[in-house]
Amino acid sequence: MVEILVLINITKIFGNLASQKGLKPGLWKLYIVLAWFVAEFTGIFIGMLIFPDTMFVYLLFGYGFAAGAYYLLKYILNKKPDLVDDEWLSRIGQEGDESIVKE
Numbered sequence: 001m002v003e004i005l006v007l008i009n010i011t012k013i014f015g016n017l018a019s020q021k022g023l024k025p026g027l028w029k030l031y032i033v034l035a036w037f038v039a040e041f042t043g044i045f046i047g048m049l050i051f052p053d054t055m056f057v058y059l060l061f062g063y064g065f066a067a068g069a070y071y072l073l074k075y076i077l078n079k080k081p082d083l084v085d086d087e088w089l090s091r092i093g094q095e096g097d098e099s100i101v102k103e
Contacts, residue, residue: 008038012068014077021084032073037071 014032015025044064047058 007033010036014073017074017077020082021077023077023080028073030076035069035073036066039065043075043083 010032011029014028018028040062043061043063044058046065047061050061051057055094
């Protein structure tokens, strides 16, 4: 149950960040959900190979891999350029523009 709530909040974060970058938010929400589950199952499988008798360790590996997938995708999305407003760019250097702070 907690994992579902975490995933809902993470998808909201990714949707907002993708919108800010000018990308499709639904696609990035899908990416994070798929990456989360693939990484979690991979971590559980690796945990089962390393520690065959301890279920708690499986969960630690699974959540650790899922968190790693989250940070990797967030890093990739943060590296993409922000959406540039063409109207704002055309106003740069014009007289009387209060939105540009001059030092």
